[in-house]
Amino acid sequence: MERSKHLVLFPFMAQGHLIPYLALARLLERRSGVSRVSLVSTPLNIAKLAASLPADSSVNLVELPFCSTDHGLPPRTENTDCLTSQFQLPFYLATQSSTLKSSFEELVSGICKRYDDLAVCIISDFLLGWTVEVAEKLSIFHVVFIPGGAYPFGMFFSLWLNLPHCNADKGEEDQFTLPDFPEALTYRYSRLPKYLTLCDETNPWTRFSQSQLNMCLRSDGILFNTVKELEGIGLVYFSRKTNRPVWTIGPIVTSKLDSQASCSQPCVQWLNLHQPSSVLYVCFGSQFSISAQQMRGLAKGLEASGKPFIWVVRPPLECDYSPATEDFNLDDYLPEGFELRIRERQQGILVRKWAPQVDILAHESTGAFLSHCGWNSVMESLTHGVPIIGWPLSAEQYYTSKMLVEDFQVSVEIANGESMEIDSDHVGAVIDMVLEGTNMGGQMRRKALIIRDAMAAAIKEGEEFEGSSVRSLNDFLRASFSTGKTDRATLSPLI
Numbered sequence: 001m002e003r004s005k006h007l008v009l010f011p012f013m014a015q016g017h018l019i020p021y022l023a024l025a026r027l028l029e030r031r032s033g034v035s036r037v038s039l040v041s042t043p044l045n046i047a048k049l050a051a052s053l054p055a056d057s058s059v060n061l062v063e064l065p066f067c068s069t070d071h072g073l074p075p076r077t078e079n080t081d082c083l084t085s086q087f088q089l090p091f092y093l094a095t096q097s098s099t100l101k102s103s104f105e106e107l108v109s110g111i112c113k114r115y116d117d118l119a120v121c122i123i124s125d126f127l128l129g130w131t132v133e134v135a136e137k138l139s140i141f142h143v144v145f146i147p148g149g150a151y152p153f154g155m156f157f158s159l160w161l162n163l164p165h166c167n168a169d170k171g172e173e174d175q176f177t178l179p180d181f182p183e184a185l186t187y188r189y190s191r192l193p194k195y196l197t198l199c200d201e202t203n204p205w206t207r208f209s210q211s212q213l214n215m216c217l218r219s220d221g222i223l224f225n226t227v228k229e230l231e232g233i234g235l236v237y238f239s240r241k242t243n244r245p246v247w248t249i250g251p252i253v254t255s256k257l258d259s260q261a262s263c264s265q266p267c268v269q270w271l272n273l274h275q276p277s278s279v280l281y282v283c284f285g286s287q288f289s290i291s292a293q294q295m296r297g298l299a300k301g302l303e304a305s306g307k308p309f310i311w312v313v314r315p316p317l318e319c320d321y322s323p324a325t326e327d328f329n330l331d332d333y334l335p336e337g338f339e340l341r342i343r344e345r346q347q348g349i350l351v352r353k354w355a356p357q358v359d360i361l362a363h364e365s366t367g368a369f370l371s372h373c374g375w376n377s378v379m380e381s382l383t384h385g386v387p388i389i390g391w392p393l394s395a396e397q398y399y400t401s402k403m404l405v406e407d408f409q410v411s412v413e414i415a416n417g418e419s420m421e422i423d424s425d426h427v428g429a430v431i432d433m434v435l436e437g438t439n440m441g442g443q444m445r446r447k448a449l450i451i452r453d454a455m456a457a458a459i460k461e462g463e464e465f466e467g468s469s470v471r472s473l474n475d476f477l478r479a480s481f482s483t484g485k486t487d488r489a490t491l492s493p494l495i
Contacts, residue, residue, distance in 0.1 A: 004118045005481050006036040008108060009145070012125040013045055013095065014080040015286045016374055020147035020225055022049055023252045024123070025059045031477060035118075040107065042066035042078040064103045071097065081287050092208055096130060105134045112138055121480040123223070126153075129215030136218075141480045143247075144216045145223040148375035150234025150246070151407070152399035153224075154181055158237070159196065160209040165189055166200050180241065183233035193398055194417060217242050223476060225250040225375065227458040228468045230408070230451065245479060247472040251379045251455045254358055265356050267310055268363060270349055274308055277367035277445070280389075280431055281360050283312040284372040288393045292316040292333040294415075294422045299334050301427025302348065303341065307435050309348040312355045317418060361386050367445075368434045370414065373397040373404065382410065385452035387444040389434055391415045410448045412440070 007028055011021035021039060029037045038060040039049065046063045053059060068077045071094035073087055083091055094100075112120050121141040124131035135142030146153050158181040175186040189197070199206045216222075221244045228235070228248040238246045271279060282302070284290065290298070295316050302309050316333050330350070331339070342348040357377070360366055361384045369381045370389040374397060381388055388411040390401040404411035414430050415422060434441040458469040 004035040004115065005033055005477070006038065006111060006115070006118050006120050007034060008038045008040060008111065008120065008122050010040045010104065010122065010124045010128055010131060012127040013042060013078055013091075016376055017125055017127075017147060018045060018049060018079075019254060019376055020252055021125075021145065022052060022059075023254055024145060024223075024225075024249075026057065027249075027252060027473075029058050031473070033477065033481070036060060038062050038111075040064055040104065044076060044078040048079075062107065064100060064107070066094075066100060068094070070094075070099075089204060089208075092127070093204070095128065096208070096212075101130060101134070104131065105137070108134060108140070109138060112140065119481040126216045127212055129212035132215050132218050135220075142219050143221045143223055143476070143480065144219045145225075147225045147252075148396060149226045149378075149400060149403060150224050150231045150238060150248070151184070151403045152234070152375075152396040154234040154237035155184060155187070155399035155402075156396040157213050157241070158184070159192070160206070160213055163199070163201065163206065165192060165197050181233075181237050183236060187402075191398060191402075191416065193394060195394075219244065221245040221247060221476065221479065223247050223249055225252045225379065227251065227455055228472065229454050229458065245475070247476045248458075249469050249473045249476070251383050251459065251469075253376070253379045253383055265359060267349070267351065267355055268359055270310070271360065271363045271365040273346075274365040276364045277437060278308060278435065279363075279365045280305075280307055280309040280368050280370060280435060281357075281366050281386075282309060282370040283355065283357060283377070284314065284391070284393065285374045285377060288372050288374075289314040289317055290391075290393070291418060292318050294418075294420070295333045296335055297422030297424045298427060299338050300424035301422070301431065303335075303338065304424060304428040305431040305435075306347070307431055308346075310351060310355065310360060311348060312351045312353075312357075367437070368431075370431075373401045373411075375400060378404065382408075382448060382451050383455050385445075385449040387411065387434060387441070387448045389414050389430060393418055408447065408451060410444050410451060412444070 009021050009025055011017040025037050025039045028034055040062045041049065041064065043063045046061045050061055066078055069075055072090050073094065077083055080088060080091060108120065108122065111118065122131055122135050123143050123145050126144050126146050132142050158178040162179055164176050164178065174188045174190050176189060177186055178184055222238055222242065226248050227250055231248065235246050313330060339350055358380050361369060361380050366386055368389055369386050370391060371377045371381065373390050373392045378388065378400060388404055390404060390411045390413040392398045392401040398416060401411065401413050405413055412430060412434065414427060434444060437445055458467040460467040461470050
């Protein structure tokens with residue numbers, strides 16, 4: 001008799017992680033043989049997730065206790081998106097607290113004891129690597145779900161584990177190679193994120209990152225929100241590093257709003273007035289922003305291009321940005337009269353706080369996406385065949401941008417980092433080139449459409465054809481629910 005199957009998902013408490021984990025939970029609940037899917041987080045995050053979960057979903061949302069003030073954090077802060085920069089490190093360290101660990105272990109242990117025939121599997125975030133210790137203690141299957149690409153996260157892991165900027169004599173050379181990731185070829189010191197270059201072995205960010213990443217590598221396997229046909233060397237890196245299976249199960253993206261709600265959105269109504277592939281969408285995600293100087297340079301470039309655009313505007317870094325920041329005057333950070341001029345010309349609209357991103361990217365009038373290269377945004381763009389203008393700001397976004405430009409050839413990088421000076425003439429020229437759709441811009445659009453089709457094929461199911469991501473997901477489920485704790489020796493790498 002086939003055993004019952006209970007999957008326990010535990011995302012890191014950040015919007016860019018919660019969204020793909022919720023999408024994964026919705027995907028798993030529909031798989032044959034899965035009897036229960038539980039998604040675990042802290043109370044305020046569970047409340048947000050509950051509001052996004054359809055009424056017909058069987059996903060079980062479970063709260064773990066978390067008191068932010070116990071860790072020197074502001075009251076009711078349970079997500080990185082609610083924190084200014086000074087509280088980011090304390091929050092990350094708080095996710096390692098003994099209270100959170102013991103609560104999670106008690107939860108999973110209770111599930112195991114309550115149902116004797118239940119096969120339990122933990123699917124955890126790479127920033128919650130300590131969950132592998134819970135799985136080892138309870139002798140249950142554990143995998144890490146990385147909601148990103150294998151290449152950029154291979155770079156991310158390798159850079160944090162090796163700290164090449166600390167261990168090499170740069171001399172006059174700006175390039176380096178990674179000792180455990182030679183397939184990535186060379187990378188430039190000058191392109192490393194500034195915060196990483198400031199970290200050595202004693203830095204608390206380094207200690208946090210290395211401890212969590214090393215524990216991740218002890219897991220029984222890794223799931224990636226990517227497509228096998230589009231990734232190569234990144235999958236090799238993790239397969240070699242862990243000697244465990246590496247499963248590609250993407251693209252996992254949120255779906256569009258229902259048609260009635262979609263049509264009522266002001267952004268969608270505005271897009272309906274424009275020609276196909278003519279509009280630029282600008283958004284730096286839910287957590288990131290740019291400086292006031294950069295905002296002014298970007299605004300001048302957008303206006304000079306003459307191209308229509310939708311810009312999701314956040315408070316600049318000078319406001320010590322967090323999405324909760326509301327007490328700022330946008331006019332103080334944009335060229336004088338900018339919003340009035342673009343409104344009168346019907347050239348663009350500025351959106352505060354939130355925009356229906358998937359609906360915008362799915363609209364035929366959207367021709368390009370100026371993005372921070374967060375993986376959720378990249379997947380949402382490429383699943384709709386929309387090329388990208390990259391402006392990476394943090395973490396693995398730098399390496400994602402490199403892959404999009406050099407390997408996928410669907411992007412051109414307009415800037416990188418939070419302190420780079422912005423040339424408005426360059427901004428306007430790049431926008432013109434991409435949206436005109438000729439020469440390089442046309443090539444980017446054609447490549448994006450090819451990737452869109454590859455992604456669609458990867459998740460296709462049917463009697464005559466089963467996509468690579470569907471096969472990979474089924475392989476993962478078979479491995480995770482074999483009788484008892486799967487013998488690690490039997491888990492050969494799958495790439």
